[in-house]
Amino acid sequence: MNITKAEFVRSAVKKKDFPNDTAKRIVFAGKSNVGKSSTMNSLFNRKNFARVSSVPGKTINVNLFKVDGKYWFIDLPGYGYSKTSQAEKERFSALIEEFFQQDLEHISRLYLIVDSRHKPTQLDKDMVTWVRSFGVPMTVVANKVDKLKKKELEENIPMIWNELGLIEEEDHIIPFSADKGTNRLELIKDIENALGE
Ligand SMILES: Nc1nc2c(ncn2[C@@H]2O[C@H](COP(=O)(O)OP(=O)(O)O)[C@@H](O)[C@H]2O)c(=O)[nH]1
Ligand SMILES: [Mg+2]
Numbered sequence: 001m002n003i004t005k006a007e008f009v010r011s012a013v014k015k016k017d018f019p020n021d022t023a024k025r026i027v028f029a030g031k032s033n034v035g036k037s038s039t040m041n042s043l044f045n046r047k048n049f050a051r052v053s054s055v056p057g058k059t060i061n062v063n064l065f066k067v068d069g070k071y072w073f074i075d076l077p078g079y080g081y082s083k084t085s086q087a088e089k090e091r092f093s094a095l096i097e098e099f100f101q102q103d104l105e106h107i108s109r110l111y112l113i114v115d116s117r118h119k120p121t122q123l124d125k126d127m128v129t130w131v132r133s134f135g136v137p138m139t140v141v142a143n144k145v146d147k148l149k150k151k152e153l154e155e156n157i158p159m160i161w162n163e164l165g166l167i168e169e170e171d172h173i174i175p176f177s178a179d180k181g182t183n184r185l186e187l188i189k190d191i192e193n194a195l196g197e
Contacts, residue, residue, distance in 0.1 A: 001197050002068045003188055006044040012062040015098045019064060024195050025072040025106050027136075029127060030113030032078030035143040038178035039113055040065070040075060043188065060092050062099060071195060072106075080123045100134050109137045109194035111187075116142035116156055116175060120163045128164050139172060139190055140164065146177040 012018050019025070030036045041049050044067075063075035076099070077092055084092075100107075110131050114120055131138050142160055145153055157173055166173070174190065176183050 001071070001188075001192055001195065003043055003191070004045045005069065006046070006049070006065050006067045006073065008049070009064045009066050012064060013060070014095075015102060018062065018099060018102055019072050019074075019106075022106055023066075023070055023072050024108045025074055025103055026067075026191055026194065027074045027076060027107055027110040028113060029076045029110060029131075030078060030141075031115070031121065031124060032081040034078065034113045034115050035178045036075060036078060036113050039111075039141060039143060039176065039187075040073065042178040042181060042184055043073075043191075060088055060095060062095065079127070080121060100136070104134055104136070107136050108196075109139060109191070111139050111141050111191075113141045113143050114160060114164075116145045116153065116160070117147055120160055125164060128166075137170075137194065139174060139194075140166065141174050141176045141187065143176050143178055145175045145182055146180045 010017060028036050028040060041047060044065075060077045062077065065073040065075070067073050076096060079092060112124070112127060112131070114124055128138070140160065142157060148156065153175060157175060161171075161173060172190075174183050174187050176187060
């Protein structure tokens with residue numbers, strides 16, 4: 001897969017904007033400001049492409065990218081931004097639920113981006129529960145490891161594993177830095193595996 005061959009297709013704000021073909025989907029989810037767009041930029045080897053947002057959580061839309069002309073890479077809206085209104089939270093939940101319902105059979109894997117410096121939040125745990133309930137395979141990407149000392153990293157990865165209730169045979173965590181490109185190739189391999197490449 002040529003992951004650097006990526007194009008932005010559109011921003012979906014309602015069900016009818018979601019992809020309606022059978023192309024395999026790779027989905028990125030995570031708390032607002034965790035580095036979801038930066039992670040996608042790093043994978044695509046582009047700067048300011050999957051838009052690094054200065055106002056976290058401002059937009060509730062699903063950004064659709066086409067990679068190598070044949071796969072959807074899907075950027076779900078970030079959750080957990082403190083200034084989000086109740087109405088926006090409800091719109092978020094409704095949109096995500098519609099997305100999963102419509103697209104479920106074509107989703108090859110979901111990448112849950114978390115901040116390697118911090119304990120996962122309740123919303124991260126809810127996301128894991130939710131993803132599991134849909135039966136979607138998941139990889140956790142622990143981003144911003146460039147901010148951690150070696151010892152902190154050694155402590156935080158098992159901490160994140162336990163907090164999220166990950167399962168030995170099913171899950172794994174990739175320590176990652178979108179800034180430094182740490183484990184970029186490992187993440188690409190994981191995605192290629194998921195796509196059966
Ligand atoms: N140090 C560090 N900062 C990062 C990393 N990834 C993202 N950031 C920063 O985190 C902030 C949010 O990034 P963004 O990609 O917009 O997050 P999103 O809201 O999840 O899409 C920005 O200031 C980024 O520069 C990383 O790997 N290391
Ligand atoms: Mg973003």
